[in-house]
Amino acid sequence: MIGTRLFSHLWPGVPLAFGSAVLFGMTAPLAKGLLAAFDPQLLAGGLYLGAGLGLAGVVFARRAVGRPAAEAPLRRADLPWLAAIVLAGGVLGPLALMEGLNRTSAANASLLLNLEGLATMAIAWLVFRENVDARLLAGAAAILAGAAALSWQGRGLSLDTGALLVAGACLAWGVDNNLTRKLSFADPVSIATIKGLVAGAVNVAAAFWRGAAMPSPTAIGLAALLGFLGVGVSLVLFILALRHLGTARTGAYFSLAPFIGALAAIGLLHEAPTMKLAVAGVMMAAGVWLHLTERHEHDHEHEALDHAHAHVHDEHHQHGHDEQPVVEPHAHWHRHARLIHAHPHYPDLHHRHMH
Structure with missing residues (x-):
């Protein structure tokens, strides 16, 4: 049984990070079924726009019943950070990914997307000087190795222009994750709402400017619902996890998303389980165990x-x-x-x- 003092530092950050990874991980296999009706960039924008509109509805509903969130509001001094977050994570990241997918293989893209967790941790450690010890590094390495094993196609990695764009998207999201930590004190629903509305509108407008066709109302509704849960609610949980765990640990737990997506594909799309899924599961379970059993305790000073x-x-x-x-x-x-x-x-x- 986990002792109270140990449990207190795991709760609620770890469940929040897991919840974020589950929702985002399940988005990929569900979105796969929508690609037949959507231009890829239009779907990316539609997911973010659905997230922003859905969360805006939550904000209005809270105010309508007289129960505003017990959260600190964003301040004017936070706006430059918020603008950088929207630009890096909501606009540049998705755009780089879509352009990269048009120029490289799915195998390359799947492997390179695992760089997001590595970029998040490296920036947190090297730039923002967040505490990262050997146990955390070992756990993160195991989780990332599992994600790499899950997406490995046995044909090697080709560093073409498309691959570099996908890697650039991961770097943009790594920057986004670290900058979001600076705003993790504020209302996460407001942050995610603004990011979804602005970034979604930019990508949707860009897709239509490129000549993307308008999907059916049913497809639009499904994309909006998926965006609300898989992007919007997931982002709110991610920001809350940042508040409790810091960037490196939240990013490491979030790296479980590809494995969760693979499990969802088996259950929802009836894809056959594979040996690499089992290997990835063992690696990721080892990494999660290392993180859950981490105990960082020492005399420290709060100024x-x-x-x-x-x-x-x-x-x-x-x-x-x-x-x-x-x-x-x-x-x-x-x-x-x-x-x-x-x-x-x-x-x-x-x-x-x-x-």
């Missing part, structure tokens, strides 16, 4: 800090309130006094210290 985010009153939030009673969770501007203590932790909003 005095003022910020706003959704929280409950725990050992890191001991401030008072003028109004009573207080409903938890809630979000407001609050101050953290200097604190020195030790407990298991990840590089979350309150543990981004140096080692």
Whole structure:
């Protein structure tokens, strides 16, 4: 049985990351059935637009019933980061992928898409100095090796122009994942809504400008629903996981998406299970075990800090309130006094210290 102190640093970040990977992983086999009715770039834009419209509906519904989210709003100072996130992850990444798919083989693209997890972790470690230890690296390597084994076609890798574009898309998403961490304190639904609406509109407009045909209303509705769940809700869960786990660990768990997609293809599309699926499963299970059993604990110092985010009153939030009673969770501007203590932790909003 997992002890309370160990469990506390796994919850809720790990389930959120798994949920994001499950929803995104299932999107690929489901979207495959829609490609017969959609231009690829139009489908990519339609998925993002469906995500943005669906989440916008959630925001309006919350306000209509008088139950706004207990989340910190985006600030004016956050807008440059948000613009960079939309550009890198919502516009450049999907566009590079679509152009790459037109110029390289599916085998190349499948293998190269695994670079997203590697790019996410490398940027988090080397640029943003996020704590990455040997156990995390070993677990991430096992998960990425499983993803590579799953997509390997036995014909090698050709670094043509299309392959370089796919690799560029992975780099764009790696940048996107790391920049999104800077906004993980804010309302994830608002972030995902803006990203979906703006990026989706850009790709849809570009597809129609290229001469893409209009799909049937039924196909549009299915794409919008799939985008809402597989892109929109998945992105909200990913941002929440970033808040609790940091970028490197969230990216590693998210790398399970190809395996989840393969399992979904077996169940939904009746594809036959293969030996490489079994090998990939063993590798990924080993990587997940290494991550779940990671225990990072030491004396660490919290410097005095003022910020706003959704929280409950725990050992890191001991401030008072003028109004009573207080409903938890809630979000407001609050101050953290200097604190020195030790407990298991990840590089979350309150543990981004140096080692």
